């Protein structure tokens with residue numbers, strides 16, 4: 001077994017890479033073990049909220065990320081029967097952030113920006129094609145078993161961060177429960193170059209449309225739009241990704257007879273689950289390894305990045321002898337609590353608002369958005385919550 005390193009991070013997704021960057025910045029050697037042979041290119045999260053951009057700016061990555069994406073200064077809520085209910089501009093909370101807008105830039109751009117910045121740093125090691133297969137720990141450290149080129153290998157570290165996604169081996173080996181539920185419907189994301197700006201004058205780059213049968217969500221990224229909508233549980237995956245179904249689904253959001261292209265589709269199952277604990281001795285969970293949720297509100301990856309920096313700050317101070325190990329205890333208390341209250345709470349509420357069938361629920365949604373739109377204080381409150389300032393403030397208070 002090789003000599004123990006201070007920190008091993010399982011997974012080179014956005015959460016693992018942000019944690020690595022912050023620890024390296026603090027002068028701490030980090031090894032990232034990634035099971036795939038390269039950084040992922042999957043089309044997944046693409047929303048970065050204002051406080052996340054401030055954090056990435058402190059690490060030196062925001063400028064490049066913004067340059068590769070688009071700025072979305074407003075968020076819009078509509079219903080299919082009433083049209084627009086309210087459009088909210090992040091400039092109303094410009095006093096809270098250096099970035100009063102969302103940035104829509106795919107998560108694979110961030111991981112590449114970070115990897116390029118770190119790769120020549122002697123404190124940073126990344127090993128691709130090395131799936132972690134086992135994790136055991138004792139009072140002084142963690143033994144990590146992995147595979148490399150078909151051979152088994154053992155590494156040792158003082159601390160292990162499990163940022164290895166929803167099926168986390170770190171979580172499994174530490175026998176941490178992952179309670180919650182799976183939504184019956186799947187989510188279909190269609191990426192198209194269709195010009196929604198011309199078809200829906202005044203549409204925001206982030207636009208939620210409530211409808212009791214087929215709610216949808218439009219999100220502009222550089223050079224394209226993503227259209228997200230639910231797929232009923234009765235439809236098979238093959239049916240839901242068939243050309244006929246895609247034409248019908250897009251046909252419900254573009255004007256009758258309009259032509260559109262489809263660049264990419266993703267169909268996926270959505271869960272709401274939170275790990276019973278974000279820490280077990282010398283191992284920690286962050287990001288999707290610790291919590292998964294529906295994408296309405298763009299809180300999963302952002303919350304994961306908030307986990308990563310909360311943890312790297314504490315771990316960094318403990319490793320450098322600037323804080324006692326007790327400082328690690330509040331990671332679970334702070335991040336797990338806000339995951340339950342804010343991230344799970346908000347994403348579930350967002351979905352319920354968009355899909356509401358019952359007239360009183362639908363009216364409540366309309367009233368809430370219209371009131372927030374007409375009252376600047378309520379509008380500011382809504383923006384603070386959806387930009388995740390409230391969850392960060394709540395975490396800091398715990």
Ligand SMILES: Cc1cc2nc3c(=O)[nH]c(=O)nc-3n(C[C@H](O)[C@H](O)[C@H](O)COP(=O)(O)OP(=O)(O)OC[C@H]3O[C@@H](n4cnc5c(N)ncnc54)[C@H](O)[C@@H]3O)c2cc1C
Nearest residue numbers: 011013014015035044045131132164165287288295300301
């Ligand atoms: C299909 C899909 C679509 C999504 N779309 C959206 C969206 O539109 N909007 C949104 O907000 N969110 C979306 N999400 C969620 C979002 O992508 C995640 O919240 C985000 O990726 C979390 O980052 P992470 O670093 O925690 O985990 P991940 O990005 O999953 O990264 C985990 C990394 O760990 C590696 N790994 C796994 N097991 C091991 C192992 N045993 N050993 C070593 N490495 C390992 C993986 O290869 C991966 O690189 C989507 C998720 C999925 C699955």
